[in-house]
Amino acid sequence: MNKTMLKKVAIVWLTALFIYGCATVPVTGRKQLNLVSNEEILPMSFQQYNEVLKESKLSQNQEWTRMVKQVGAKIQVAVETYMKEKGYSDHLNGYEWEFNLIESEVINAWCMPGGKVAFYTGIMPICEDEAGVAVVMGHEIAHAVANHGRERMSEGLVANGLLGGLSAAVGQNPTLTQEILMQSAGIGTQLGMLSFSRTHESEADEIGLIFMAIAGYDPHEAPEFWKRMDQGGELPPEFLSTHPHPATRIKDLEAQIPEAMKYYKEGN
Numbered sequence: 649m650n651k652t653m654l655k656k657v658a659i660v661w662l663t664a665l666f667i668y669g670c671a672t673v674p675v676t677g678r679k680q681l682n683l684v685s686n687e688e689i690l691p692m693s694f695q696q697y698n699e700v701l702k703e704s705k706l707s708q709n710q711e712w713t714r715m716v717k718q719v720g721a722k723i724q725v726a727v728e729t730y731m732k733e734k735g736y737s738d739h740l741n742g743y744e745w746e747f748n749l750i751e752s753e754v755i756n757a758w759c760m761p762g763g764k765v766a767f768y769t770g771i772m773p774i775c776e777d778e779a780g781v782a783v784v785m786g787h788e789i790a791h792a793v794a795n796h797g798r799e800r801m802s803e804g805l806v807a808n809g810l811l812g813g814l815s816a817a818v819g820q821n822p823t824l825t826q827e828i829l830m831q832s833a834g835i836g837t838q839l840g841m842l843s844f845s846r847t848h849e850s851e852a853d854e855i856g857l858i859f860m861a862i863a864g865y866d867p868h869e870a871p872e873f874w875k876r877m878d879q880g881g882e883l884p885p886e887f888l889s890t891h892p893h894p895a896t897r898i899k900d901l902e903a904q905i906p907e908a909m910k911y912y913k914e915g916n
């Protein structure tokens with residue numbers, strides 16, 4: 649095949665992918681590329697999560713641990729309620745929610761595909777209280793519910809010319825496919841999570857705000873959390889490498905609060 653032919657074939661493929669390999673992000677309604685199923689991703693994600701737990705030390709701080717688990721459970725219920733109401737329940741098929749607090753000075757938290765959440769003790773003083781934990785929890789869970797890992801995976805496959813879905817990709821180049829999958833799920837990095845794109849970050853902020861509001865946490869706490877994060881101007885490089893600068897998100901979050909307040913019922 650000559651170059652022009654190849655190009656044509658590629659265009660046809662891509663068009664097909666965009667028509668058939670598309671999903672819709674809950675809450676924002678954004679269309680995203682989707683070439684991999686959650687049935688394929690979730691078992692890998694769960695296995696990796698267990699590996700992380702095995703290699704880490706869980707926090708001995710009972711108060712913080714209880715707080716993380718409690719906020720997680722509340723936001724899980726909020727997500728399930730929201731998805732059911734909007735007719736998106738099947739998006740959560742195969743989820744196995746889990747919330748753990750890992751002993752580590754690193755200021756971070758993440759949620760792997762399928763609802764596997766980890767907080768590091770380093771972020772807890774900045775969270776300050778349950779509402780602060782809810783800000784971070786809502787955001788991280790939003791990444792998972794919006795299938796950002798899966799989208800990144802699908803884009804990774806296309807970028808590497810591995811078209812036609814996961815099984816075809818495995819057939820074409822098993823090692824490369826495995827690598828793309830692991831990286832996209834945010835697995836295999838020391839931080840537990842690779843950086844998401846700007847789009848993914850602001851989308852997770854927007855969705856997270858609504859989830860925390862449904863769970864009974866005041867959305868006004870979200871910009872407050874990011875202000876605390878920004879204080880002193882000595883944000884750790886690990887965190888900044890995976891998140892945009894707080895000033896940007898504070899402004900965006902404040903603009904999104906009125907919408908989130910529609911979901912907020914005090915004293916839930």
Ligand SMILES: [Zn+2]
Nearest residue numbers: 791844849852
């Ligand atoms: Zn994020």
